[in-house]
Amino acid sequence: MDNAAETLMVTMERARYPVLVEAQALTTLPEWLKNLGLRGTLWLVCDEAVAHPYGRPLVAMLRAAGFTVNFTTVPSGEASKSSAQLGLLYDWLISGGVERRDTILALGGGVIGDLAGFAAASVLRGIAVIQLPTTLLAMVDAAVGGKTGINHPLGKNLIGAFHQPQLVLADTATLATLAPRELRAGWAEVIKHGVISDASLFAELEALAVERGWNLAAPGGCWTPDDDDLTMRLTAIIRRAVAVKVGVVSRDEREQGERITLNYGHTIGHAVEALMGYGTLLHGEAVALGMHAAARLALAMKLCSADLVQRQQNVLGAYGLATTMPPELDPSAILALTLRDKKVQARRVRWVLPTAIGHVVIRDDVPEALVRDVLVSR
Ligand SMILES: NC(=O)c1ccc[n+]([C@@H]2O[C@H](COP(=O)([O-])OP(=O)(O)OC[C@H]3O[C@@H](n4cnc5c(N)ncnc54)[C@H](O)[C@@H]3O)[C@@H](O)[C@H]2O)c1
Structure with a gap:
């Protein structure tokens, strides 16, 4: 080829x-x-x-x-x-x-x-x-x-x-x-891949957002088929995001270790998706909410800087993704559901938390009270 x-x-x-x-x-x-x-x-x-x-x-x-x-x-x-x-x-x-x-x-x-x-x-x-x-x-x-x-x-x-x-x-x-909303939900996973393991992918997403006035979610999504230059840029970004998944699954086919990092944003994301009723939020939309909550949790654990939380929030927003929890969601209900998440081992939730853009850690010692604080303060 x-x-x-x-x-x-x-x-x-x-x-x-x-x-x-x-x-x-x-x-x-x-x-x-x-x-x-x-x-x-x-x-x-x-x-x-x-x-x-x-x-x-x-x-x-x-x-x-x-x-x-x-x-x-x-x-x-x-x-x-x-x-x-x-x-x-x-x-x-x-x-x-x-x-x-x-x-x-x-x-x-x-x-x-x-x-x-x-x-x-x-x-x-x-x-x-x-x-x-x-x-x-x-x-x-x-x-x-x-x-x-x-x-x-x-x-x-x-x-x-x-x-x-x-x-x-x-x-x-x-x-x-593809419907613009479906496209936006997909960007959540692209941004996730940048945050978990590719700082330069994240920087490229950020640079494109700056160039486009922090708004890539204009009508028609950010995919304009007749803009060849943008199509090439976005294709290169998507290729980098796919490369992250390729690397992770190559190293950990059966989710024994590193593959869990792909679940960044999913612990709270899954709970939100279920509580809103499946189909109300798209998976990527729920993951974006979960990523923001997880980053704030990492900040509360003193694992990352406030700057990381802000940069991630800005990029999610630029690609059309909300980071504010739907007001009708009860923090206690979200907390209860995270305990039922499939990554729970011996009743301990395994959180994927960012320490820097491009790097996450897995922690099972996050106090429930801290999660509650983050969820309550939204
Ligand atoms: N196997 C895995 O590792 C893995 C990982 C993540 C998600 N999933 C699964 O993927 C599913 C969600 O995937 P999805 O978000 O692609 O949803 P989907 O397959 O339902 O597609 C979303 C919508 O877009 C439409 N569509 C698809 N391509 C289109 C195109 N090019 N133009 C116009 N419309 C198009 C579909 O008809 C559908 O209405 C879930 O079932 C989830 O469990 C699997």
């Missing part, structure tokens, strides 16, 4: 795969498939919202390149991460004669990546999958790292498997059609 220099590599004990972040990356798929030796039937699982702009043109391109492609769409939204929808995919795959050498292509946001990824992990005891993320959140988070799965009526992501893709192609041109 001529853009090999820009290609990131996930390198794990049992898996190694390229991650390309590029405007028009989807057009390189046939060449990648040939290079990877994936010659079986392709099963394209596509979010119905992107079938017209990206799914059908992709099918046409792959067929023109000589591939056999089966195509199906899945209704948009979290409700599709269900056993019913998974069952429909199994029916489609098995009645269509899926074979072990075939490949599933997951085209859409995190919902499609998780659902189609889990179908690939389980059908015929596992076939290849390629992740083709079309939301910012899926590009910088869900598509890389191999977590796949569906929801159970009793909770999110309770059924699933680790199943690493053969390839991730993040085509940033697809972000031009």
Whole structure:
């Protein structure tokens, strides 16, 4: 590939795969498939919202390149991460004669990546999958790292498997059609990656915010497809954010250690998301609130400076993310839910707290009273 220099590599004990972040990356798929030796039937699982702009043109391109492609769409939204929808995919795959050498292509946001990824992990005891993320959140988070799965009526992501893709192609041109609110929620994860481990990524986000008058959340989101210069800058920023995830999952595939740092902002974020009622706040919006609270907690613990809290708040604001808790939320209820967070070990919450931009620590000795103070003082 001529853009090999820009290609990131996930390198794990049992898996190694390229991650390309590029405007028009989807057009390189046939060449990648040939290079990877994936010659079986392709099963394209596509979010119905992107079938017209990206799914059908992709099918046409792959067929023109000589591939056999089966195509199906899945209704948009979290409700599709269900056993019913998974069952429909199994029916489609098995009645269509899926074979072990075939490949599933997951085209859409995190919902499609998780659902189609889990179908690939389980059908015929596992076939290849390629992740083709079309939301910012899926590009910088869900598509890389191999977590796949569906929801159970009793909770999110309770059924699933680790199943690493053969390839991730993040085509940033697809972000031009993403709803501005979804785009903003994705920026929360990008900013998070800067805060947890890449100070120069954070500085670049800050510099762009300064250049744009601290407002990248203007109508149309901050993605203006006809502004090539901005598209290139944003694509480079997204690539750096993806590189953070690539690095973390390469070093810690199964969340034994460092991968936990990706949960920065999630302890309070998850609680807020649940208390507001799932679907009220987007995940990234809740994470932004959680990041601000976690930074203030770090300040109260004397782990970081007030300047860090302010810089993070400014950047979150510039990309259109709120940092003030919804007033209807009761701090005691948030506190109670953080104790049920999945990162609790022996009743102690494992907090991911920043010490400097680009560096976080994990602490399980944060006094409950301090968390309460931070939540009460908002
Ligand atoms: N596997 C992981 O490691 C991991 C990590 C984070 C999140 N997730 C999961 O990801 C899911 C959330 O992902 P998401 O935020 O991408 O949500 P999503 O997949 O629901 O997509 C958001 C919305 O954008 C639409 N859409 C997608 N791409 C578009 C495009 N290019 N243009 C126009 N519309 C488009 C979708 O139809 C949907 O309405 C959750 O289920 C979460 O659990 C998984």
